[in-house]
Every structure is written in C-alpha cells, then in structure tokens.
Amino acid sequence: MWPLGRTDRAARARYRDEGRLDKRDPAPSRLSYKIERLWLTPIFRLGIRVGVPFALVFSVSALWLADAGRRDAIRLAYERVLTSIQERPEFMVTMMAVDGASEPVDRAIRSMLPVELPVSSFQLDLEAMRATIEQIDAVASAELHVRKGGVLQITVAERQPEILWRSADGLEMLDRTGQRVATLLDRAARPELPVIAGDGADARVDEALKLIAASGPLGPRVRGLIRIGERRWDVVLDRDQRILLPEYDPVSALQRVAALDSAQDMMARDITIVDMRNPARPTVRLAAATSELLTSQITGASAP
Amino acid sequence: MTDLCQTQRAMRNIRRAALQRGLVAVLDVGTSKIACLVLKFDPGEAVREDGLGSLAGQTQFRVIGAATTRSRGVRFGEVDAMQETERAIRTAVQAAQKMAQVRVDHVIACFSGAHPRSYGLAGEVQLTDGQVSEQDVARVLAACDVPDFGAGRDVLHAHPVNFAIDHRSGFGDPRGHVGSKLAADMHLLTTDSVAVQNLLYCIKRCDLEIAGIASSAYVAGLASLVEDEQELGAACIDMGGGSTGVSIFFKKHMIFADSVRLGGDHVTGDISKGLRVSATAAERIKTMNGGIHATGMDDREMIEIGGDSGDWEKDRRKVSRTELIGIMRPRVEEILEEARGVLDAAGFDQLPSQQIVLTGGASQIPGLDMLAARILGQNVRLGRPLRVQGLPQAATGPSFSSTVGLCLFAAHPQDEWWDFEIPAERYPARSLRRAMKWFKDNW
Known part of the structure; x- marks a missing residue:
C-alpha cells in the first residue's frame, strides 16, 4: 500500500522503509552486546576506571618531567617557597x-x-x-x-668537682663518677677537695670518697690517697706516714686503724707504715731511728 | 546413548563451575516471550538433608536480574528463524545483565517444543556381593534396555524413578541395601536433536556457555506443583504461546511428559482471523476482554476493535464480548481436549491422585478453570510458580512458571542418569592402556 501517484520504485521502497522503522527492533547489535558484556566484566571495568586514568596521568607527568630543565624549575620553585616560609x-x-x-x-x-x-x-x-x-x-x-x-x-x-686527681699530666678535677671536669693549675685554688693519685685512680673515685669519709679522726691528717697497681689504696698522712689498705673491704680496715688511733694514739707515735694488707695480721713499721734506739735499749749495745 | 551422556555430563560440569562462581542465568525460550533471570548463589544457609527449610529450601539463590522480551523467530517452542531468535535471546540476556550489573557466562535453558516423547525403561542385574554399591547402581542403570527411539532424537532427561531389590520396591536410594537382584525403572525423555542443536547454536552465538538444558513441561511442573501433589501424582499442563506441555509427576519424579502443539497464539490467530484485525490487536483484545463463559451481560458489553487501516468504518467496528468468547472457546476446548488425550494415553487415570494443575500464560483466561473442570475432571486448579527470593513482582505470574522452575532446576537438579558413576566395564580400554603406558613411562 503506498500513496497514489508515487509510482517510481525508489519512492515505494522509501515508503516501505519508513513503515518498517516504526517497528524498531529492540535487540542490541552483536557488537554492542559484546561491548556491554565486556564492560560488565569486573576486571575490565576496574582497568578502565582505575588503570587507564592512572596510566594516563602517570605517562603524561613522566613525559613532562623527562626534561631536566623542568625538573630544576620545579625544584627551584619549591626551594623558594620553602625559604620564604622558613625565613619569616x-x-x-x-x-x-x-x-x-x-x-x-x-x-x-x-x-x-x-x-x-x-x-x-x-x-x-x-x-x-x-x-x-x-x-x-x-x-x-x-x-x-x-x-x-x-x-x-x-x-x-x-658537673660538680668532688676530688682532685694528680697524674702525670697534671692536676685534674673529677666528679663523683670519675669524669673529668677541668684541669686545675694550682692545688691551692681548691684546698677543700681531697687528692688522689696513681694510675686507675679516676675509675674508683666513689671508693676514694668513701675512704676519706671513713677516715674519722685521721681526717685532718690525710694528705691524699694513692692507688697502687690499680688494685688497692694507700692512705698518705702527713709526717710521711702511710696506711696500706687491702684490696677488699678497705673501708673497714681504715676504720680499724682509726679506732686504734683514737684508743692508743697510734698514729702520733713514730710509725712510718701501718700495713693492713692482710686484715688478720696488721703490721706496723717503725721509723729507722726509733727502731735502732729500741734495738739498742733491748740488746744493751750501741748501734753499729 | 553414551555419547549424549558425554554432553550431558559436560553440561553438569559447567553447571558445577557456574555454581562455584555463584552466578548463572536461566533462559526460558518460549513462543511468545523469552525470559532471562540472573541467579546469584551464595551458600549462606546450609541445605538440609531433606531439602526443606524456609522458602522450601530455595534460599540459597537470589534473582538479581530479570528481563523478558517478546519472542521472535520461535514457533511451536522451536527455533524457526535462527537470527531472529538469537537477537531476542541477546535482548533478554543483555537486559537481565544490565539489571544485575554483572556479566553472566553460563546459562541453563529450557524450551517447550521439539516433540518430546517419554519412555519407561526397566533393567535389572544380579548383585555380586550382596550389598548394593554405587557400581551396582551404575550397572543397573546401564542395563536398562534402551528402546529404539530413532535416529535424530536425543535424550533430554533420564530420571531413575524407582529401584527394587528382590521383591521390595519403592527405593529412592538403594545403596547399602542387601539383596541378590537389583532392578531399576527409568524415565527417559527424548526430543528432536535438530531442534535442540538449533537452540544450543543460538545460545552459543550469544557468547554463553550452556550449563544445562531442560524440557519446559518438566520445569513448569517443578515450579507449580506443590510437594504433596508431586508425591501423590499430579499432572501439570503448561499452556504456553505455541505449545502446551503436559507432564505427570508421581513420587516426586516426572514419569511422563509430552506436548501438544497448540497454544495461546492459536487463540490469538483465531481472533485475528475472525475479527479481521492484526495479530497485535487480537492479542490486546484477548488479553483485555477475553473469556470462556458467556453470560447475558456479555451480550451488552461492546468491545472497540480499533485498527489503523485508515478506513473509518473498518476502524470503528465493535463486537460484543459474547462474539469474542464464541471465537475463543472452541480453540481453548480443543487445546484442553488434546491435553486430555495425552493424559489418557499416558494412563493418568491409574494414579492414586489425579490432580491437574493449569499454568502458563494461556491459563490466565478468565473462566478457564470451569471449562477445564468440565473437560479434564474435577481436580483442577490454576497454578502459580513458587516464590523465589528477589523475583520481581512482574515475573510471579503463571506465565513465568517454567522460568521459575528452571531456577529450581538450576539450584537442585534431580539425579539423572549421567549423575551416577560410569560402570567400570564401560570405561574404554584404550584409556586404561594409556594410563598403564603413562605409568610405565614415568615410573
């Protein structure tokens, strides 16, 4: 059926096509069907939505940064901004x-x-x-x-100086832990600090301070302590007297000497050395002159 | 028969893979519409042993996409124009995918035509060691004497319906029973292989893999018969557009299926011829004003026929509803009588319960149940499909019963012959030799 008067074949065909267009086929074409299925594939979808933009941004920025001049310009600008902020x-x-x-x-x-x-x-x-x-x-x-x-x-x-250490290098102030504080040129500058000497004495400053505290009545007479063989202490008194202390438990040995001294006034006598190295057998040494005198009095003969 | 089992076994494997992915589409290729549902499986609720549970044990899947489109190129439930059918399938699948927002690769399809024919098979074997093992079941199924159903026909369903040991019958699962003779009854449904091949080709052209294929009479019965009807014996008459499927269920198994090549489209054709209107106008008149029983009121109810011929007189015609009913009724009677004939041929009157369930799109004609009661017997009801999760309201009507049944078929397929083990003597000797050679070469 076609309008009257339109008898040429092309017009008839056009009319037929128009009629057919009304009943549009809802079916997707094979291509669009495949594309939609591809689009619904999760991995593909992820690739398109994340991978492609990422790759695009990455490649564009990489291309742009491939030029060294641009990289330097970015760095310079960055540093300028950084300095302008920091130097406010x-x-x-x-x-x-x-x-x-x-x-x-x-x-x-x-x-x-x-x-x-x-x-x-x-x-x-x-x-x-x-x-x-x-x-x-x-x-x-x-x-x-x-x-x-x-x-x-x-x-x-x-650091608070606690003690003076006389070594080959000179006189140094040490704190309680034996750490050096400063060098002292003149002993008289710090008369209140006790003196120690000998190699390795600085490592045992706390023991030395305990010994000085334990010296009791002998305290004013103590000239200083000497570390012998990096092992034990000698207490040096004035009048060239010495107390030789043992390696172990020197404090109680010194306290015994102090007790003897206060009881019998021992250190006032003509003794040069009190040897406490063997705590079971304290020994004293007389001064040479006194020793001879005593010997002659005992034997009745004069010294040779 | 072994060759067909190979393809069916392959389909079962594809179905298993699809369920593992959790996504499968069902495709109902009908004469009047093509429906596609996308199912999402998630094993949230453990399936109980007896298959019961909330929603009749159908909670493990959910419909996430549904689409239906007017069928094109399908006649009598068979593919008639391949290109058209392919395009219609594409339309439905694409729309369902779009709704589901996911791509489906596996599809389970059903169709109604292709001359289904039922056979009852029986076989028996002597038991070698007293107790029935899986191998014995396989042997007895293989021992069933397959009738000569002719070249160019394929087995669509092969359900072991019944097992008997010695003289005790009615076993669903004979494994572990003790006896000396095992017998099996099997229901075999064959269809024209050309029609099946055409349908499979159309689906393959849409880049889909086929995970199963079913007869729509069978799946409509699965969806619309309730459990006790399936147990006691019932027939499902699926009145589609181009063909009417008849399936008989007994003891929860389909024991017979056939189809009548008449359907709702023939009613439309009669209206179209009788009233001299286009097929679409006839379809509209049938849907809006159709009926079976004329009453006095219908004489006065005039129906505008409409039309776009350009002739005012022709386009303004009116008919009374009685005239329309007078056109429709003989054809519906014919369909039901054909179905009656099929049921009689199948010996449906021997069953203890003779419930008949009418479903399918053409069963929505008002008054059909009264006419059917007159032709088919008093035990007639109209059936609607089971409810499944996520099914859109538009797809819950009786015209979707085979679609819904296909969902159930996808979720819980009944054991078919190819689900059982292959009997040991059927293994081809060549593959055993090859295995031996492989061991010799490698050890």
Whole structure:
C-alpha cells in the first residue's frame, strides 16, 4: 500500500522503509552486546576506571618531567617557597641564652656552637647541638629549646668537682663518677677537695670518697690517697706516714686503724707504715731511728 | 546413548563451575516471550538433608536480574528463524545483565517444543556381593534396555524413578541395601536433536556457555506443583504461546511428559482471523476482554476493535464480548481436549491422585478453570510458580512458571542418569592402556 501517484520504485521502497522503522527492533547489535558484556566484566571495568586514568596521568607527568630543565624549575620553585616560609620573622632565632653555666663554660658553649645568628628555627638541629654541648667535660647535661621571641634557650647542668686527681699530666678535677671536669693549675685554688693519685685512680673515685669519709679522726691528717697497681689504696698522712689498705673491704680496715688511733694514739707515735694488707695480721713499721734506739735499749749495745 | 551422556555430563560440569562462581542465568525460550533471570548463589544457609527449610529450601539463590522480551523467530517452542531468535535471546540476556550489573557466562535453558516423547525403561542385574554399591547402581542403570527411539532424537532427561531389590520396591536410594537382584525403572525423555542443536547454536552465538538444558513441561511442573501433589501424582499442563506441555509427576519424579502443539497464539490467530484485525490487536483484545463463559451481560458489553487501516468504518467496528468468547472457546476446548488425550494415553487415570494443575500464560483466561473442570475432571486448579527470593513482582505470574522452575532446576537438579558413576566395564580400554603406558613411562 503506498500513496497514489508515487509510482517510481525508489519512492515505494522509501515508503516501505519508513513503515518498517516504526517497528524498531529492540535487540542490541552483536557488537554492542559484546561491548556491554565486556564492560560488565569486573576486571575490565576496574582497568578502565582505575588503570587507564592512572596510566594516563602517570605517562603524561613522566613525559613532562623527562626534561631536566623542568625538573630544576620545579625544584627551584619549591626551594623558594620553602625559604620564604622558613625565613619569616616568626621563625627566626636571634638570641642565645645560656642558663646554669659558669663563665668559662658559657664561653666554651658559645664558641663551640656553629650557629650564625640570626637563623631560622627550621635550620637548627637541636639534637645535634645538644650532643655538641654535652661533649664539654664540665657539662653533665644540656637542654635546648627555642623560646618565644626567637631565643635559643640552653639550660646546662654542670658537673660538680668532688676530688682532685694528680697524674702525670697534671692536676685534674673529677666528679663523683670519675669524669673529668677541668684541669686545675694550682692545688691551692681548691684546698677543700681531697687528692688522689696513681694510675686507675679516676675509675674508683666513689671508693676514694668513701675512704676519706671513713677516715674519722685521721681526717685532718690525710694528705691524699694513692692507688697502687690499680688494685688497692694507700692512705698518705702527713709526717710521711702511710696506711696500706687491702684490696677488699678497705673501708673497714681504715676504720680499724682509726679506732686504734683514737684508743692508743697510734698514729702520733713514730710509725712510718701501718700495713693492713692482710686484715688478720696488721703490721706496723717503725721509723729507722726509733727502731735502732729500741734495738739498742733491748740488746744493751750501741748501734753499729 | 553414551555419547549424549558425554554432553550431558559436560553440561553438569559447567553447571558445577557456574555454581562455584555463584552466578548463572536461566533462559526460558518460549513462543511468545523469552525470559532471562540472573541467579546469584551464595551458600549462606546450609541445605538440609531433606531439602526443606524456609522458602522450601530455595534460599540459597537470589534473582538479581530479570528481563523478558517478546519472542521472535520461535514457533511451536522451536527455533524457526535462527537470527531472529538469537537477537531476542541477546535482548533478554543483555537486559537481565544490565539489571544485575554483572556479566553472566553460563546459562541453563529450557524450551517447550521439539516433540518430546517419554519412555519407561526397566533393567535389572544380579548383585555380586550382596550389598548394593554405587557400581551396582551404575550397572543397573546401564542395563536398562534402551528402546529404539530413532535416529535424530536425543535424550533430554533420564530420571531413575524407582529401584527394587528382590521383591521390595519403592527405593529412592538403594545403596547399602542387601539383596541378590537389583532392578531399576527409568524415565527417559527424548526430543528432536535438530531442534535442540538449533537452540544450543543460538545460545552459543550469544557468547554463553550452556550449563544445562531442560524440557519446559518438566520445569513448569517443578515450579507449580506443590510437594504433596508431586508425591501423590499430579499432572501439570503448561499452556504456553505455541505449545502446551503436559507432564505427570508421581513420587516426586516426572514419569511422563509430552506436548501438544497448540497454544495461546492459536487463540490469538483465531481472533485475528475472525475479527479481521492484526495479530497485535487480537492479542490486546484477548488479553483485555477475553473469556470462556458467556453470560447475558456479555451480550451488552461492546468491545472497540480499533485498527489503523485508515478506513473509518473498518476502524470503528465493535463486537460484543459474547462474539469474542464464541471465537475463543472452541480453540481453548480443543487445546484442553488434546491435553486430555495425552493424559489418557499416558494412563493418568491409574494414579492414586489425579490432580491437574493449569499454568502458563494461556491459563490466565478468565473462566478457564470451569471449562477445564468440565473437560479434564474435577481436580483442577490454576497454578502459580513458587516464590523465589528477589523475583520481581512482574515475573510471579503463571506465565513465568517454567522460568521459575528452571531456577529450581538450576539450584537442585534431580539425579539423572549421567549423575551416577560410569560402570567400570564401560570405561574404554584404550584409556586404561594409556594410563598403564603413562605409568610405565614415568615410573
């Protein structure tokens, strides 16, 4: 059936096609069916939605960064921004304050720290600076922080000298743990500190301090302690008297000598050495002249 | 028969793989519509031994995509125009995939035509060691004497229906029983292989793998017969567009299936011829105003026929509903009488219970149950498919009973012949020799 008057074949065919177009086939074409199935495949979907954008961004940026000039430009811009932030006045450190340090230690700290003030607080490595300060012998511990107002606050705890150690190098002040504090040029500068001597004496400072505390009435007469053979102590009194202490438990041996002294006034006599090295058999040595005198009195003969 | 078992076994393996992936599509290729459902399996609830549970034990799958499209190129339930059918299948599958948002690769299909024919098989073997083993079951099934169903026909279903040991009958599972003679009854359904091959080719053209194929009469019965009807004996009449499937169930097994090559499309054709309207207009009139029983009211109810011929007189015609009923009723009677004939030929009147369930799209004609009661007997009811999870409301009507039945078939297939072991003597000797050679070469 076609309109009257349209008798050419092409027009008839067109009319037929128009009629057919109405009943559109809902079926998908083979290609669109396959494409949709492919799209519903989970791995493919993931690849398209994640993999492809990722690969695209990655490859474009990699291509762009392949040029060294661009990489440098990015780095320069980054550094410029970084410096402009770091060097804002809020972050600048302009002063250094040292608390708890004596004058020479303060000077040493200021000279040792390699910091040119003013500097940005981002560039201060406080941990490394603390390690540097704690290398000074006189400093027991240091605490650093950047205070408000651009002040680098350094709080120092100094070592307290407890004893003097006379060695071949000279006279050195040691603290309770045997750590060196400073060199002393003149004994008279610190008359209140006891003196020890001998190799390895610095390792046993606490024992030496205990012995000095235990010397009791002999205390004022003690000139110092000598470490013998890195093994045991000698107590040196004035008038060239010596007390030889044992290796083990020297404190009680010294207390026995002190007790003898207070009971019998032993050390006031003409004795050069009290030998306590064998605690079961204390021995004394008389001075040579007295010894001869006594011998002659006992034998009745004069000395040869 | 062994060759067909190979393909059926291969389909079973594909089905197992599909269930492992948890996704399978069912495709009902009918004469009037093609429906596709996408099923998602998740073994959330353990299946009970007796197959019961909430929702009749059908909770392990869920319909996540459903689509239906007008069928094209299918006549009498068989593929008539391959290209058209392929396009229609593509439409349905694509729409269902789109709804499910997932790609399906495996499909279980059913069709209604292809001249199904039922055979009852019997076989028996002597038991060698007293107790029935799996091998004995395999042997007795292999011993069933297969009738000569002719060249060009394929076995679609082969259900072992009954086992008997000595003189005790009615075993569902004979394994472990003691006796000296094992006998088996088997129901065999054959169809034209050409029709099946055409359908399989259409599905393969859509890049889908076939995980199973079923007769729609069988799956419609699975979906629309309730459990005691299947147990006591019932017939399901699936009135489709181009053909009407008849299946008889007894003791939960299908024991007979056939199809009548008449359906709702023939009713539409009669209306189209009788009222001289197009097929689509006739279909619309049938759906909106159709009926079986004329009453006095129907004489006064005038139906606008409509039409787009351009002739005012022709397009403004009216008929009374009685006239329409007068066109429809003889054809529906014919269909039901054909079905009656099939049931009589099958010996349906021998069953203890003779429930008849009408389902399928054409069973929705108002008043059909009264007419069917007159022709088929008093035990007639209209059946709707079982409810399954996630099924859209639009797909719960009786026209979807074979689609839903296909879901049940996908989830719990009944044991068929190819699900049992192959009897040992049937193993080809060549493969044993090859195995021996492999051992000799490698050890």
